Amino acid sequence: xxxxxxxxxxxxxxxxxxxxxxxxxxxxxxxxxxxxxxxxxxxxxxxxxxxxxxxxxxxxxxxxxxxxxxxxxxxxxxxxxxxxxxxxxxxxxxxxxxxxxxxxxxxxxxxxx
Amino acid sequence: xxxxxxxxxxxxxxxxxxxxxxxxxxxxxxxxxxxxxxxxxxxxxxxxxxxxxxxxxxxxxxxxxxxxxxxxxxxxxxxxxxxxxxxxxxxxxxxxxxxxxxxxxxxxxxxxx
Numbered sequence: 001x002x003x004x005x006x007x008x009x010x011x012x013x014x015x016x017x018x019x020x021x022x023x024x025x026x027x028x029x030x031x032x033x034x035x036x037x038x039x040x041x042x043x044x045x046x047x048x049x050x051x052x053x054x055x056x057x058x059x060x061x062x063x064x065x066x067x068x069x070x071x072x073x074x075x076x077x078x079x080x081x082x083x084x085x086x087x088x089x090x091x092x093x094x095x096x097x098x099x100x101x102x103x104x105x106x107x108x109x110x111x112x113x
Numbered sequence: 114x115x116x117x118x119x120x121x122x123x124x125x126x127x128x129x130x131x132x133x134x135x136x137x138x139x140x141x142x143x144x145x146x147x148x149x150x151x152x153x154x155x156x157x158x159x160x161x162x163x164x165x166x167x168x169x170x171x172x173x174x175x176x177x178x179x180x181x182x183x184x185x186x187x188x189x190x191x192x193x194x195x196x197x198x199x200x201x202x203x204x205x206x207x208x209x210x211x212x213x214x215x216x217x218x219x220x221x222x223x224x225x226x
Contacts, residue, residue, distance in 0.1 A: 035214055043203060045217035091155065093215075100146065101207070101215050105155045 006104035023092030032096035040088040119218025136206030141186040148205040162189040
């Protein structure tokens with residue numbers, strides 16, 4: 001099974017500043033999808049951003065962007081201009097046509113006012 | 114996108130009893146999944162709910178304990194049988210179409226006393 005590793009159990013950022021959450025993955029597939037999900041205390045899993053492996057351009061969604069390094073199997077999430085509402089658990093996830101969704105252990109992000 | 118309604122949102126149950134969790138999607142989806150999540154931890158896949166056939170269970174999960182139904186392309190149930198306090202957890206339903214992001218229900222917080 002493919003593995004997804006998030007090496008930062010907890011991260012903290014000052015409001016309005018930028019934070020980067022790390023994610024690495026292991027796969028032998030060439031075609032796959034990567035995701036970042038946000039889970040606030042409400043428990044609802046919310047898709048933040050997705051990246052198709054065949055695309056070289058890094059995905060961007062407003063204040064959220066990724067740094068996708070396919071050769072290094074790295075997929076980090078950058079949150080710019082952090083807001084109090086960004087505080088949540090963030091999960092990196094991987095899936096391919098041959099594999100179900102696999103999640104990392106998660107990173108708890110705290111935003112300080 | 115897809116909207117998923119999951120119920121109940123929470124329940125407190127006596128040990129030895131069973132609870133059935135329902136998951137309704139607002140459109141036809143290819144895949145439906147059931148996850149378990151301990152507070153503050155990642156998601157663990159219980160099984161893939163297959164329409165018209167038996168669910169596919171992950172290692173450590175068995176049909177007698179977690180029977181799953183999927184009578185059509187928009188609905189699935191997970192039953193937690195003969196519950197013990199160790200079954201206390203959050204249970205999440207998700208759905209996706211092949212090679213897209215997964216959408217999640219709001220989760221069911223189960224407490225077994």
